[in-house]
Amino acid sequence: MTTTLRPTEPLQQSADGGRSRSYDICVNSRRVGSVRVATDRAFGTASGLIDRLRVDEPDRGRGRGTVAALAAEEVLRSWGCGEVQISVPADAEAALRMARSLGYTERSRNMVKELPAEPPPLPEGFAHRPVTEAEFEEWSRKSTAAFAQSWIDRGVPEEQALAKAEDGRRRFLPQGLATPGVTVSVAVRDGQVVGYLWVGRLEREPGKGTGFVFEIEVVEGQRGKGYGRALMLLAEHIALEAGERLIELHVFAGNTPAIRLYESLGYRTTLHNNAKPLV
Helix, strand or coil, rough: CCCEEEEECCCEEEECEEEEEEEEECCEEEEEEEEEEEEEECCCEEEEEEEEEEEEECCCCCCCHHHHHHHHHHCCCHHHCCHHHEEECCCCHHHHHHHHCCCCEEEEEEEEECCCCCCCCCCCCCCCECCCHHHHHHHHHHHHHHHHHHHHHCCCHHHHHHHHHHHHHHCCCHHHHHHCEEEEEEEEECCCEEEEEEEEEEEEEEEEEEEEEEEEEEEHHHHHCCHHHHHHHHHHHHHHHHCCCEEEEEEECHHHHHHHHHHHHCCEEEEEEEECCCC
């Protein structure tokens, strides 16, 4: 039997060169699933996405998804992409095994927590306040550069990493501190800033959003003193005050101390974000 991709729509192209197209997964012309292939608006047109890959229940376990993923990679190569990304739900064990077998490595993960009915107590003596405009400008500049460097350290070309960092600022802080639903706070000790917290709201689909910890940073030299945990608890306060019932975050693979902290606070992994070069 032959597994192929059959387009279900014309090729979609955006003004900035982005592309996307949806396909049926077919076995001898019989539909057995679907997949969407696209370039990544954040990383740029050199990075591709395999999205919404689904094989219908009766045809699972027969290698249909593997062949469909390989066919999707060929589409992305023809579009000039140099890498491909795929995000896999944490409970999709078969899909995780497939991604590993195809050479994908985890680059980051998404985590979520169901918020309690009442905000958790903050540590005694923990001091915090809103960031000032001057502090925000300096933090934003350094934060954008550091976020891009984190991607570069994980093998992402500099141009793509910078595009990703700048895209995040445009999308989630379009009006700086005046952006609706955004809170940037600092932890302070003896009048000095020792940590930063950026919390906002993320909509996965229209009308369905969650609180989101976009960034947490403890100043070098102040780490290991409990400020990270305190800032994460503050994030829960902020999200609850905004009426949220869930709070999410994104963490890079290999950042074991952060992952352990989040797990100890009740966060669970929802998505493994994987990538590999297209050669």
